[in-house]
Amino acid sequence: MIRKYTFGTGIRTDAVTVPIPSSEGPVPYLEGNADHTQYRYPLSDADAVYGLGEAVRGINKRGWRYRSFCRDEANHLETTEAMYGAHNFLVVKGEQTFGLFFDYPGSIVYDVGCEKYDRMTITLPEPDYDLYVIDGASAREIIRQFRHMIGRSYIPPRWAFGYGQSRWGYKTAEDIREVIRMFDQNEMPLDSIYLDIDYMERYKDFTVDGAAFPDMEGLVKECGEQGIHLVPIIDAGIRIEKGYPVYEEGVAGGFFCKDAEGKDFIGAVWPGKVHFPDVLNREAAEWFGSRYAALLSLGIDGFWNDMNEPSIFYTEKRLEKTLRGISRYAGRELSLQEFWDILGSVSRLGGNEEDYENMYHNIDGEMVRHDKVHNLYGSYLTRAAAEFFRKWDPDRRFLLFSRASCIGMHRYGGVWMGDNKSWWSHILLNLQMLPSLNMCGFLFTGADIGGYGEDATEDLVLRWMELGIFTPLMRNHSALDTRRQEPYQFGRKDAFRRITELRYALLPYLYSEYVKAAVNDDMLFVPLGLEYEGDPRAAQAEDQMLVGESIMIAPVYRQNAQGRYVYLPERMKLVLFRGASEYKETMLEKGDHYIPIAPDEVAVFIRQGHILPLAPGGRRVSEVDCRALTLLVCEGSEDARYTLYWDDGYETDVENPDHSTVLSVRAEQQPGQER
């Protein structure tokens, strides 16, 4: 049951697609203050708190404070409060089990047992939001209700499940060809290459640098013939440059965000000074979305939207003021305090939230200050693109994912987990964010494998790949000036090849589970605590996870580890993979196990009564053959059945029953029988 409590009449997030009538009376479970800006809930020792989407720390969010406010924050430390996404859904599971969703586009702070271990406090800046309180038979069921209310999750084309190679620093068409060549030479699977900001002319959206990429259309075609998709980045800011059509159109149409004086707001990001398209304005959003045509018409069918928190390196006004302030110190004796003041003023130039208070949207004719609706920006920008893609080709799925997001955007695209680091702890964070994001509707997601910032080592990238083969978005991405980390850069090429091939062998399963999760409003990555409800040990499992209905994974995320402990909440079959066709099966009893897992091995645990179908692999998603599946099962699960979903990889009619086939081991063992 979902109850909705409405406070104020301000702007909502448009997350909810199945309207719920407002309830009267006090909000259940929570103790609210008089002006409806704060709620408290006493946490008992056994309570766990799931959700909040993109956030640091564990699957159980208890023990820290989190802030919903999209931020360009590349240091995902334990104490980081706000990340790129703002996801206001959580489930308390314990003495009482219930879900909460705050439909509000501004900043919210969740203190989940941080200030006091036995208290959750949720604080909003103003009483102007809808609060949904969800009851259900279980946490999982509450999540399903919520997901149903917010509408079906985005489903990408199948090729987007292939391995993607990315790096900030592929500067020319020749660089792209070289990457493909190296993958081919090493017989490593590859489906897409991502173009970071390098491909643009002076970082101008919807342009191509003609010197570095003299024939982008030809290159797209050339790659396409090899089965490789090019996926360009689109940034939020539009460079201020006379004669640049997007800029000129935006100014002429009044499509840019305004400042307090009604002039087009100016920020500085990669292109230098920019205006931000006012994607919260219907007309401007439509216009911005339509600009993607410039690249779609070159044959491109996938995009990633970046910098759309929006990130602002600085605003001219603040920079001017800061530099003027600093100039006053030059040539004279400074106190330590004055020195700190200088450092402080410089450090406050970038990502200064006060800048958002000088930025305005035109929403249905009303000027709305940006900070009040901040979390919608990246979402609406991505939605603008998605809505245009539907016009461009309504019968085709496009790849689209975003850095900033809020709930609602899950219907239009995926998210990547932002600018992480080449840290072992970020492998675990990658794992732990998956279910939280799934709960909030984001099924298409993954982290930058190998880490975006800082230097990666071979063993880190290999272990990270061993998790990455299970995430819908499987992309190796790294920043300029960090160590190169394409799998062919390392010594153990064979291990990288075999692990990537395993992804392709798992694709029929992963793709089926993905589409089923989307269609059934379910999670793809399920914490053990949400599946094995009566098992207190399962609730503690922070580094293992169910992936779909049939398997559990338990990645190794510690350097130099040759194995790890795994808790089996039921009898399972361990399949220790060294590649798509090389694996060892062992039945294991419910309970605790230490599993040796060599650096080039992946442990998969198959659940009793379930089937893991395995394809022969391939070097492109298009090569994955569903007609020759091996079905892996536990001993004693010979009656198991599995519903395989397989379409043409692009079509939008995902509920067409023709796409589903029921597999069973017996059928497989008796060829000639109908499956």
Add this chain to the structure above:
Amino acid sequence: MIRKYTFGTGIRTDAVTVPIPSSEGPVPYLEGNADHTQYRYPLSDADAVYGLGEAVRGINKRGWRYRSFCRDEANHLETTEAMYGAHNFLVVKGEQTFGLFFDYPGSIVYDVGCEKYDRMTITLPEPDYDLYVIDGASAREIIRQFRHMIGRSYIPPRWAFGYGQSRWGYKTAEDIREVIRMFDQNEMPLDSIYLDIDYMERYKDFTVDGAAFPDMEGLVKECGEQGIHLVPIIDAGIRIEKGYPVYEEGVAGGFFCKDAEGKDFIGAVWPGKVHFPDVLNREAAEWFGSRYAALLSLGIDGFWNDMNEPSIFYTEKRLEKTLRGISRYAGRELSLQEFWDILGSVSRLGGNEEDYENMYHNIDGEMVRHDKVHNLYGSYLTRAAAEFFRKWDPDRRFLLFSRASCIGMHRYGGVWMGDNKSWWSHILLNLQMLPSLNMCGFLFTGADIGGYGEDATEDLVLRWMELGIFTPLMRNHSALDTRRQEPYQFGRKDAFRRITELRYALLPYLYSEYVKAAVNDDMLFVPLGLEYEGDPRAAQAEDQMLVGESIMIAPVYRQNAQGRYVYLPERMKLVLFRGASEYKETMLEKGDHYIPIAPDEVAVFIRQGHILPLAPGGRRVSEVDCRALTLLVCEGSEDARYTLYWDDGYETDVENPDHSTVLSVRAEQQPGQER
């Protein structure tokens, strides 16, 4: 066997006290380059690398690059290369097992399987050092040989093993009294309160702020009467202030480091502009050490030396140049590159290593550029203090520890692990650094419990305490403007009290093991891999550790965890403590175990054939009574014996056999018999 290879004739670290004659011929094990500035060693899959003292990552250092160059670096991330200490001893254990010590006071980079997983590369800037290559029957034995060569580790007075409370921000005598009052009110053990820079007059070393601490001598006495020691901080920089005696004496005596022009080098740190005492100069060091008399004469008997890398916030020259550079940009249009340049120039103001190239020491009349001998600075500063303490009272041990260090300083004082953070990952890092530091001679060490930077939560501090009760230095310390984290700030006061009392109950054991480790050149914290040599699983244990001869610990360092996995390399007895006198004993077989450990419990594992003596506890170290010990043993270990070391807590004659008593369980069970 230790072989020494000498290159060049430059300054050494004075780490070695047992001289070794130089060998001729090629350096064994390593492949060196022609000019003796780089060594390589091929790492086999089974090789582990131990050592390097204060450094990030695991006990096994394999998989990253580390730099020996003392740095004021408060972000102990996975990718941090240099920390406060510079410790050039490591042991390769695997196909071949050997130790390496580079006696060199400048920067060294250790690539331990980072660039290539199967290669270690060690790079020095110049061929001017002694390299010691150590062979032995085992890694442990190699470590003992090394430790013997570098001389006996520092032993603090016994009270320094008590619980210490610290915080940057105890600003007045009244603040100190309030802390003591709160500990007393809550019946929490306490032996010392640390004074951070707040106590000084304008951050001037060897002064006391008369307004905030109107009668320091009286306060020291007042605290002393309650059994509490006050432990003031001493920083490296001496404030430039006319009339300040230390400044005036330093200038007059020529005791400060010089710049390239021969003037006293100027840096800015907490006091504002400072000169740095030239502690590498014998006379200057003696003078600096003698200044501690100002505080010793107030009754103070413990110090911590900070900022002695030396940390430099900025130098005037660089600041001037930077501000002048920035001023040029004011009032005009900036490119993004110019913006980055401004940010870069400001970020390079602090901790800029180029500043060290303009700083000089007078070593026996020769002007030596600081960067060449950088790692000696903090060590020699601390040594200067220690040598003066010996003059002040040769028969008494004083508490002394330092932030910066290099091997050699271990004879004069301990180290704390520097400015860490309130991160769960830093509990594990705390554990993992212990054996590495022990190997390098640093036995008296510990991390800032609860974390120095950022906000701590109650559960974090409690779990961290549960490790901290085993570290010789047990100090809760936090930074200004972070959340208060004294144990009495939290709800579960009873748990904090019981855990701290357990420390006092363990003191007879911890103190005995500490002194024995010092006397026998042994480690106090021993990785399982160094004790159970034939056991590959023991070699993998990165989050458990032997503490002394009798016990293994396995702290919980994950938020919300109610237990953890533990590997038992032999049959052991689990003692699950809830306090000094409340515990549950269970025999466990060799192998893997999941151990439930509630948030207020500490798991200790007693080894077969060994005794863990347990005192009744107490609220001061001076109250700990060794006459009423409970002896815990495994079943079947009734013949075990334990050598208890107990002196008056101050005396220097630690080898006096009267301080040792052999305990046995049988004796205890038959009262009246002589022990």
